[in-house]
Amino acid sequence: MWQFFHKLGSPKWFFGIAARLMPWLLAGGILLLMAGIVWGLAFAPKDYLQGNSYRIIFIHVPTAFLAQSVYVMMAVAAVVTLVWRMKLADVFVKSVAPVGLVLTFLALFTGAVWGKPTWGTWWVWDARLTSMLILLFLYGGVIALDRAINDEKSAARAVSVLVLVGVVNIPIIQYSVEWWNTLHQPSTFKLTEKPSMPAEMWVPLLLSVLGLYLLFGWLACLRMQTEILLREQRTRWVKDYVLAGRG
Amino acid sequence: MAFDSFSAFMVMEGHGPYVWACYAAFFLLMIGLMVWSLRRRKAAIEACRRGYEFRAGRQDPRAASASAASFTRVKVSQD
Numbered sequence: 001m002w003q004f005f006h007k008l009g010s011p012k013w014f015f016g017i018a019a020r021l022m023p024w025l026l027a028g029g030i031l032l033l034m035a036g037i038v039w040g041l042a043f044a045p046k047d048y049l050q051g052n053s054y055r056i057i058f059i060h061v062p063t064a065f066l067a068q069s070v071y072v073m074m075a076v077a078a079v080v081t082l083v084w085r086m087k088l089a090d091v092f093v094k095s096v097a098p099v100g101l102v103l104t105f106l107a108l109f110t111g112a113v114w115g116k117p118t119w120g121t122w123w124v125w126d127a128r129l130t131s132m133l134i135l136l137f138l139y140g141g142v143i144a145l146d147r148a149i150n151d152e153k154s155a156a157r158a159v160s161v162l163v164l165v166g167v168v169n170i171p172i173i174q175y176s177v178e179w180w181n182t183l184h185q186p187s188t189f190k191l192t193e194k195p196s197m198p199a200e201m202w203v204p205l206l207l208s209v210l211g212l213y214l215l216f217g218w219l220a221c222l223r224m225q226t227e228i229l230l231r232e233q234r235t236r237w238v239k240d241y242v243l244a245g246r247g
Numbered sequence: 248m249a250f251d252s253f254s255a256f257m258v259m260e261g262h263g264p265y266v267w268a269c270y271a272a273f274f275l276l277m278i279g280l281m282v283w284s285l286r287r288r289k290a291a292i293e294a295c296r297r298g299y300e301f302r303a304g305r306q307d308p309r310a311a312s313a314s315a316a317s318f319t320r321v322k323v324s325q326d
Contacts, residue, residue, distance in 0.1 A: 037270070042256060045249055052259035055266050059273045102280050110269040117265050215277070219284055226288040233295045242295045 018221035029214030036208030064107035078160035095223035127176035
């Protein structure tokens with residue numbers, strides 16, 4: 001009975017919820033992100049050690065943070081796919097993997113550009129940088145594996161296993177700056193301690209992290225809607241939705 | 248304001264190119280991702296609609312004959 005409920009009930013229900021949430025996610029995301037970025041770029045004080053190059057932090061930390069947290073969300077969805085065979089979880093993994101890829105790339109790119117004036121080099125095989133590069137390849141692998149398998153159910157299972165194997169990388173990224181003494185500076189935010197930065201620096205950073213989270217929510221809803229439409233096009237409600245939109 | 252003038256804001260004491268390159272890449276890729284995702288949903292809706300119309304056309308004999316008629320009207324040059 002539950003199996004039946006998950007298979008038929010969830011996509012339609014989610015589609016409606018997503019449609020209602022999306023305007024708020026988009027508006028809130030853009031507002032918070034812009035507030036954080038403008039504050040960070042123009043009003044936050046200069047860093048006494050790194051000068052103005054540190055202003056890259058206001059996009060570097062949000063993208064790096066999201067890149068990892070999207071992967072953790074995918075891993076949770078992968079467990080749900082494997083254990084409960086819930087369609088929506090697989091739709092989520094498939095829909096957000098490209099977003100994770102772009103975020104990871106941006107984190108690496110902004111990190112490299114920040115590294116040049118700060119460390120004097122674009123790239124070092126530092127533990128944090130290398131583990132982030134592996135995350136980029138994992139996202140690429142998830143996308144490639146999903147496209148390589150035509151059967152929807154086999155693809156869902158194979159992708160879930162890959163995502164779960166790759167989750168080992170997340171704690172490595174997290175603790176790389178503590179386990180190995182490397183060039184990369186330690187985390188700005190920790191759950192247990194107050195940030196070492198002054199408030200004029202960490203408040204805009206927090207705003208841009210939250211803003212990017214909301215924007216990711218919008219992207220996830222939008223892309224999941226697309227995937228649901230394509231998968232459920234044989235159902236009555238998708239037909240009604242598509243034809244009503246044109247009328 | 249952390250800067251005295253707009254040009255000081257752009258130059259950022261020599262760090263300008265690094266900072267602005269990062270922000271340019273960020274906005275370019277994020278906006279690109281958003282536009283691409285919006286277009287994909289639009290294309291999916293369009294593909295569904297075409298599928299329904301195709302199937303409805305096959306089931307309805309009048310629509311089928313109408314499309315057959317328009318097909319025969321196509322003139323092919325034999326020169």
